[in-house]
Amino acid sequence: MNVAPLRRVRHGGRLLLVLVGTVLTLVVGTGPAAAHDVLLGTTPAGGSRVGATPGAVVLTFDQPAVAMGTQILVTGPSGQVQDGPPRLVDSTVTQALTGGAPAGDYTVAWRVTSADGHPVTGTFTFTSTSPGSGTVPSVAPAVPAPVEPAGLPTGAVVLLVALVLVAVAVAVVLLRRRRTGDPAGS
Ligand SMILES: [Cu+2]
Structure with a gap:
């Protein structure tokens, strides 16, 4: 050789x-740019008119939030009506409301902590035409969350797999070349 x-x-x-x-x-x-929680939908829906003030509001995100720092304030004709801490289940955040909250216009101001520790905030409104019964519904988001694979976006995974294949191919070629040496003796 x-x-x-x-x-x-x-x-x-x-x-x-x-x-x-x-x-x-x-x-x-x-990676990190995709780590913030994105609000996909709410119950009641933003700007909607509902028959009775609900027993809870539900926010559905694209991924689970972190409990610490998460806060939902629901303000109506009688003032704030949120009752107890928000409950986080999978990608939903549920805030119970006091029983018998009156009819009227409500504003929901929310803040959740994303998986990467950064807060995300927003507000939405709804109007109810009669007082609430005080019943807290089981967690059932009206908007089904689309299944988003956690971690790397699909394009990056494909790129990574292609890269590994290329690397293996190059390594094989290099190894074979080294093993056979240069029989032609250039
Ligand atoms: Cu962030």
Whole structure:
């Protein structure tokens, strides 16, 4: 085995490392931006008119929130009517309301803590035409949450798999070249 093919092998390996590093940086770098909770829907729906003041409001997000720092304030004609701490189940946050809350316009101001620790806030309103019965409904979000795979976006996974395949192929070629040496003797 002479020196020229060996040098070619080392150079190829270093280039591959740089390539893999660059792509990994790109893939990982896009991760945190997707980590914030996104509100998908509410019960009652924002701006809707309901027959009776509900026993609870339910917010559905694209992913579970963190309990710490999560707060939902529901303000109506009689003032604030939220009752107790919000309940977090899967990707929903449920806030119970005091029994018999009056008819009228309600504003829901919410803040949840995303999985990455950053808060997300928003408000929505609804109008009820009769007082609530005080019954807290079981958690049943009106808007079904679309199933979003946790972690890397699909495109990044495909890219990563393709990259690994390319890396394996290059490694095989390099190994074979090194093992056979240079029979032609250039
Ligand atoms: Cu964040």
